[in-house]
Amino acid sequence: MxxxxxxxxxxxxxxxxxxxxxxxxxxxxxxxxxxxxxxxxxxxxxxxxxxxxxxxxxxxxxxxxxxxxxxxxxxxxxxxxxxxxxxxxxxxxxxxxxxxxxxxxxxxxxxxxxxxxxxxxxxxxxxxxxxxxxxxxxxxxxxxxxxxxxxxxxxxxxxxxxxxxxxxxxxxASERPAVMKFIDKKERALLAEKLQEIGADHLxxxxxxxxxxxxxxxxxxxxxxxxxxxxxxxxxxxxxxxxxxxxxxxxxxxxxxxxxxxxxxxxxxxxxxxxxxxxxxxxxxxxxxxxxxxxxxxxxxxxxxxxxxxxxxxxxxxxxxxxxxxxxxxxxxxxxxxxxxxxxxxxxxxVALEEKPPSPVAVVFVPQVRSEAVKAAIELRESLPMPVALDVMGRGLGAQLKQASNIGASFAVIIGPKEVEEGKFTLRDMLTGSQESLALKEIIELLDE
RNA sequence: GCUGGGGUAGGGUAGCUGGUCAUCCUUUGGGACUGUGGAUCCCAUGACCCGGGUUCAAAUCCCGGCUCCGGCCCCA
Structure with missing residues (x-):
């Protein structure tokens, strides 16, 4: 237990x-x-x-x-x-x-x-x-x-x-507690009876x-x-x-x-x-x-x-x-x-509340560029209002994307050796699956709307 | 304090007229799929609220406790 x-x-x-x-x-x-x-x-x-x-x-x-x-x-x-x-x-x-x-x-x-x-x-x-x-x-x-x-x-x-x-x-004074109790309990009949009994019905x-x-x-x-x-x-x-x-x-x-x-x-x-x-x-x-x-x-x-x-x-x-x-x-x-x-x-x-927490952005990366991914995540966190998630499970790219959709991410920032070399990351729209290659600054501008 | 009904994996459930390894779905982790997700399949993890009693045998029946959901009492 x-x-x-x-x-x-x-x-x-x-x-x-x-x-x-x-x-x-x-x-x-x-x-x-x-x-x-x-x-x-x-x-x-x-x-x-x-x-x-x-x-x-x-x-x-x-x-x-x-x-x-x-x-x-x-x-x-x-x-x-x-x-x-x-x-x-x-x-x-x-x-x-x-x-x-x-x-x-x-x-x-x-x-x-x-x-x-x-x-x-x-x-x-x-x-x-x-x-x-x-x-x-x-x-x-x-x-x-x-x-x-x-x-x-x-x-x-x-x-x-x-x-x-x-x-x-x-x-x-001796009758007050009883009277109050009847009022409180909404005992109308008993209250009326009591008031009559003590001669207070004229009040x-x-x-x-x-x-x-x-x-x-x-x-x-x-x-x-x-x-x-x-x-x-x-x-x-x-x-x-x-x-x-x-x-x-x-x-x-x-x-x-x-x-x-x-x-x-x-x-x-x-x-x-x-x-x-x-x-x-x-x-x-x-x-x-x-x-x-x-x-x-x-x-x-x-x-x-x-x-x-x-x-x-x-x-x-x-x-x-x-x-x-x-x-x-x-x-x-x-x-x-x-x-x-x-x-x-x-x-x-x-309460009836329709507010929902903002959907997160996932930073998806391959092991060789882990340090770049960490730096990117930090910068995103400083500039964006929504949560930024980074893999800590050592999962492959596919599994990371799967995880991203599981936690309701609307965008993923994909980082690999290719991206690091170009100085541009891949921004993937998790809903449509469309991707574009952008500098981190551009990604921030785009997501910060 | 009184009273009605419940407690089976993290969540939802079957079993509960006692007897094979406790059912199924989902979730979680891993894999099929070593730079591209929501599908599918495979594997793994994981439960009878607790304690007594009856019995050859209890998730199942009985008693007590704990607790949850309601209703009284109370409500600063």
């Missing part, structure tokens, strides 16, 4: 690697044009970085280990936390906004299935230092364009946590999460207004909490709440959300407003979004992101950022 690759990992053969490289290049070109500079972070980090961000429970799904010095380390399971760690460590004083992008492998200890591996690649961008609708619109539009640039059609859903969080603060939660599309926004505005009235009524424990989360344009509002229970501050400010939706329109991005998107994590501050693709089976989410408050959690100054991560492997599963 030979040694197998570890479960959930993949080998990428030349054809795969070429395709992945081409798609990656396309996406990164676009990111550069939008002014997002590439950064890289270590493959492993202190385990703590990830538990701070996502809680202790995630260690279950992390490749965590102790190094020889006894340090608790982890292979990165995602890239947002490392990027924000880097920001806090060395970029806090950089002029804002900061536009960054990254591409890297991540590791999670999970059951592999379609579109899910133990080593996978994430491509993403972060815009650090602004949470204005302008910033959010740019980032969301960018995400959508990136996916399009790979030839993939994505369905963008745009959500806003302010409303749902406000509602959640008006129900008893409109059920209606909110069913709101979809353009008109959802108008209705949500009305609901927000009703909510602010309710929250002004003096009543039980909901009162103090909702005050702390009071709506405000000041991005530092609610920070006390953040410190006490790790939840980021958020704004019940649908006007800004409305602005975002309008701006996205300007970008030509079609978004479905969808208040059901909750994205689990509590460091998101308001806007969240996800992009889905068809043809992927169960794992159809190819992008997720939003506006968040993470720098503070990692010990930096409180800074709001908007960003997203794209599941590169899932993109690759459905």
């Amino acid at each position: 030979t040694i197998q690759r570890p479960r959930g990992t993949r080998d990428f053969l030349p054809e795969d690697s070429f395709k992945r490289g081409a798609v990656r290049k396309r996406m990164q070109d676009l990111l550069e044009r939008w002014g997002y500079l590439e950064i890289s972070t270590p493959t492993f980090e202190h385990l703590e970085l990830f538990t701070i961000k996502s809680g202790q429970s995630i260690t279950e799904e992390i490749y965590a280990f102790k190094d020889k010095g006894g340090r608790d380390l982890a292979l990165r399971p995602e890239l947002t936390a490392p990027v924000m760690r880097m920001y806090v460590n060395e970029l806090q004083m950089a002029p804002k906004p900061l536009r960054l992008h990254y591409f890297g492998n991540c590791f999670r200890y999970e059951r592999p299935q379609r579109g899910r591996f133990r080593e996978f690649w994430q491509l993403g961008a972060e815009l650090i230092g602004s949470d204005r609708p302008d910033a959010e619109a740019e980032v969301i539009a960018l995400a959508q364009k990136l996916i399009k640039s790979a030839g993939v059609n994505g369905d963008l859903h745009l959500g806003y946590l302010g409303l749902i969080r406000t509602m959640m603060r008006m129900i008893p 409109g939660l059920l209606e909110l999460i069913d709101l979809k599309g353009r008109r959802a926004l108008d209705r949500a505005m009305e609901m927000a207004e009703d909510l602010s009235k309710i929250s002004e009524e003096p009543s039980k424990d909901a009162k103090t909490e909702s005050l702390e989360a009071a709506p405000s344009g000041d991005s530092d509002s609610g920070d006390r709440a953040a410190r006490s229970d790790r939840a980021a501050p958020f704004d019940l400010d649908l006007v800004r959300f409305q602005e975002l939706v309008d701006l996205l329109d300007c970008y030509g991005v079609k978004a479905t407003v969808d208040f059901e998107i909750v994205r689990g994590l509590d460091y998101y501050t308001g806007t969240v979004f996800e992009i889905y693709a068809t043809g992927l089976g169960a794992q159809n989410q190819i992008c997720g992101g939003g506006t968040y408050q993470l720098a503070g959690l990692l010990g930096g100054q409180k800074t709001r950022s908007t960003g997203f991560g794209i599941g590169f492997d899932r993109i690759m599963e459905i």
Whole structure:
């Protein structure tokens, strides 16, 4: 038995690697044009970085280990936390906004299935230092364009946590996890039952999460207004909490709440959300407003979004992101950022790419003139964009030509004593079989088109 | 963690109601063809996922494990 690759990992053969490289290049070109500079972070980090961000429970799904010095380390399971760690460590004083992008492998200890591996690649961008609708619109539009640039059609859903969080603060804390679970699992009947049971059915939660599309926004505005009235009524424990989360344009509002229970501050400010939706329109991005998107994590501050693709089976989410408050959690100054991560492997599963690697040129020679052939090959490699192949198997001329056609060469440069003497090589068109005698310079000119 | 279906040369397969040297195609290397390729022919290399069990005899039947492809759970 030979040694197998570890479960959930993949080998990428030349054809795969070429395709992945081409798609990656396309996406990164676009990111550069939008002014997002590439950064890289270590493959492993202190385990703590990830538990701070996502809680202790995630260690279950992390490749965590102790190094020889006894340090608790982890292979990165995602890239947002490392990027924000880097920001806090060395970029806090950089002029804002900061536009960054990254591409890297991540590791999670999970059951592999379609579109899910133990080593996978994430491509993403972060815009650090602004949470204005302008910033959010740019980032969301960018995400959508990136996916399009790979030839993939994505369905963008745009959500806003302010409303749902406000509602959640008006129900008893003990009931919140259960309610969130039902929302997440799309268990409408159970949710309705629960809300009735705890006397929270007047908040409109059920209606909110069913709101979809353009008109959802108008209705949500009305609901927000009703909510602010309710929250002004003096009543039980909901009162103090909702005050702390009071709506405000000041991005530092609610920070006390953040410190006490790790939840980021958020704004019940649908006007800004409305602005975002309008701006996205300007970008030509079609978004479905969808208040059901909750994205689990509590460091998101308001806007969240996800992009889905068809043809992927169960794992159809190819992008997720939003506006968040993470720098503070990692010990930096409180800074709001908007960003997203794209599941590169899932993109690759459905990408339609017609690009092919350039076909090589074969230098074919007989033993007596080997050194001339080597020199010719070197010169060709310096001047031509396509690969230049030289026989290393000691094969005869016929076998070399056979090999040339096997590797898909479109031309062969034939070199023998006769050619060396004349100072001209034979250029053979592998498709037609026609040949002509040319100087190396002329060959280069001809092939360099 | 739960669940369905698979694992036979590098790739694709036949055999799998147990019993001759495990089938065929392709790929790879060599040759027929010692300065001209895609054809053909010949030769060579190369496999029963691993470990137990049943049996005179296991690729074939049974059990366990590993792993792959899906579906749940989860998904930062």
